[in-house]
Amino acid sequence: MSEAVLYSLVVGATVGFAAGYLGSIMVLEKMALVGDALSHVALPGLAIGVLLHFNPLVGGFAFLFVSAVLIWHLGRVTKLSFETLVGATFTLALAIGILLFGNNLDALEEALFGDITKVGAIEAAAAVAISVVVIALTRIIYRKIVLGLISEELAISKGISVARNNLLYLLLVSLTVAIGIQITGTLLVGFLVVTPAAAAKTISANMSRYLMLSSIFGAVSAISGVLMSSAFNILPGPLIVISGIVIFVVVIVIRWRKKLTY
Amino acid sequence: MEAQGDVILKVSNLRVEFSNQPIIENVTFEIKRGVTLAIVGPNGAGKTTLFRALLNLIPYEGKIEWGGKIKIGYVPQILSVRDIPISVKEFLSYKNESVQDMKDVLSSVGLDSETIINKSLATLSGGQMRRVLIAWAIVDKPDVLLFDEPTSGVDLDSEEAIYGMLRKLTAKNKITLLLISHDLHIVREYSDYALALNKCPVFFGESKDVMDPATQKLIYGEAICREYGGDHV
Numbered sequence: 001m002s003e004a005v006l007y008s009l010v011v012g013a014t015v016g017f018a019a020g021y022l023g024s025i026m027v028l029e030k031m032a033l034v035g036d037a038l039s040h041v042a043l044p045g046l047a048i049g050v051l052l053h054f055n056p057l058v059g060g061f062a063f064l065f066v067s068a069v070l071i072w073h074l075g076r077v078t079k080l081s082f083e084t085l086v087g088a089t090f091t092l093a094l095a096i097g098i099l100l101f102g103n104n105l106d107a108l109e110e111a112l113f114g115d116i117t118k119v120g121a122i123e124a125a126a127a128v129a130i131s132v133v134v135i136a137l138t139r140i141i142y143r144k145i146v147l148g149l150i151s152e153e154l155a156i157s158k159g160i161s162v163a164r165n166n167l168l169y170l171l172l173v174s175l176t177v178a179i180g181i182q183i184t185g186t187l188l189v190g191f192l193v194v195t196p197a198a199a200a201k202t203i204s205a206n207m208s209r210y211l212m213l214s215s216i217f218g219a220v221s222a223i224s225g226v227l228m229s230s231a232f233n234i235l236p237g238p239l240i241v242i243s244g245i246v247i248f249v250v251v252i253v254i255r256w257r258k259k260l261t262y
Numbered sequence: 263m264e265a266q267g268d269v270i271l272k273v274s275n276l277r278v279e280f281s282n283q284p285i286i287e288n289v290t291f292e293i294k295r296g297v298t299l300a301i302v303g304p305n306g307a308g309k310t311t312l313f314r315a316l317l318n319l320i321p322y323e324g325k326i327e328w329g330g331k332i333k334i335g336y337v338p339q340i341l342s343v344r345d346i347p348i349s350v351k352e353f354l355s356y357k358n359e360s361v362q363d364m365k366d367v368l369s370s371v372g373l374d375s376e377t378i379i380n381k382s383l384a385t386l387s388g389g390q391m392r393r394v395l396i397a398w399a400i401v402d403k404p405d406v407l408l409f410d411e412p413t414s415g416v417d418l419d420s421e422e423a424i425y426g427m428l429r430k431l432t433a434k435n436k437i438t439l440l441l442i443s444h445d446l447h448i449v450r451e452y453s454d455y456a457l458a459l460n461k462c463p464v465f466f467g468e469s470k471d472v473m474d475p476a477t478q479k480l481i482y483g484e485a486i487c488r489e490y491g492g493d494h495v
Contacts, residue, residue: 028345
């Protein structure tokens with residue numbers, strides 16, 4: 001196993017776990033498409049990184065960060081849902097990104113679909129550190145966000161700032177998406193925050209099981225995708241998606257066989 | 263400023279407006295510790311708005327004074343729990359982490375605490391869900407409980423049982439209960455005092471008088487805001 005594959009496995013496992021953990025909120029908030037669409041916003045930032053010769057992931061994160069704050073602010077001002085606002089901006093970001101990449105099709109392909117051969121020790125260490133921070137911060141706001149979902153009034157009456165937690169949450173999603181891009185690419189990274197959580201919700205009667213399964217499904221999808229990518233020399237992004245979908249189908253069959261009602 | 267003596271809540275000249283339109287106005291009343299006050303009135307009369315003001319969730323004019331350091335519990339009319347994979351135990355833990363307290367309170371609302379505590383909220387029947395909500399309302403031992411439509415979506419027989427239980431539990435735990443209800447029969451049977459709103463208060467007094475035809479006309483007739491002759495209780 002090459003060093004790049006080893007590092008990619010580390011990135012895949014930690015980012016998959018963190019994305020599954022974070023994504024469980026996204027599915028509860030019925031914002032699944034937000035996670036998917038938000039990831040495309042990184043594309044212009046990646047392109048600027050390539051053009052100006054700095055780490056494209058930094059550019060990607062900067063774009064995600066600014067977009068998340070902008071979307072959060074517009075949501076407060078206009079009372080439009082995150083889904084609507086992200087839907088309105090992501091195609092624009094995709095278009096700008098593709099224009100900026102111009103004829104540099106190799107770099108565009110790498111940005112869209114990921115490339116595990118470019119993952120080194122620094123990227124792996126950053127992924128571990130960021131994932132740990134993301135999970136720790138998400139743990140802190142998780143109960144508050146869930147209480148806000150149960151009843152926003154109730155959360156506010158307990159002194160919880162629903163808007164501030166939502167902003168922090170969007171920023172954490174941006175961070176996770178930014179580090180996930182290197183193995184899945186911008187087109188497919190949204191998958192990691194949606195499908196593992198959707199699968200976990202199908203067979204979970206309580207929150208702790210839901211969180212645990214969502215995180216494990218995310219990590220397993222990413223690890224198996226990276227291993228297959230290395231074995232068959234194919235882009236990792238699509239293989240991660242297919243691994244996750246296999247898990248989803250298995251879970252649906254389990255639910256059906258066990259006649260689960262929740 | 264705190265309300266004096268045994269008075270737990272004193273509201274003076276409360277007015278709430280939205281987009282320059284008054285939702286409620288001229289609301290003045292006070293209640294003593296331990297009583298049950300029902301807020302009644304037609305749809306859009308401002309009942310939930312009054313609760314929101316009491317909880318300081320919305321801006322208002324006038325004065326709301328709570329008696330001393332008290333813990334206020336609130337159960338909104340709509341709780342979106344059906345689509346969240348959450349067990350009864352996890353739900354109750356938002357208010358009180360003690361499993362023993364959870365089991366005690368679940369038993370006190372007539373549920374088999376050992377079996378229901380690990381069930382998913384999504385699998386509960388309507389009646390079980392309402393009982394869990396009452397358990398949730400009292401598990402952190404509030405001094406005052408604001409309960410918006412405690413029996414919405416429950417059949418008539420269960421409604422009586424739930425109100426009976428709520429009365430027993432609030433008396434036992436010395437909880438002052440403010441509840442919103444549409445059912446005047448329930449209000450007369452299960453509350454001590456009633457405050458009728460129709461944009462402004464049209465009646466404030468003992469609940470047994472709320473069924474008076476003239477009072478009902480005031481509550482459900484066209485909204486006329488005027489000074490009302492409510493006594494302090």
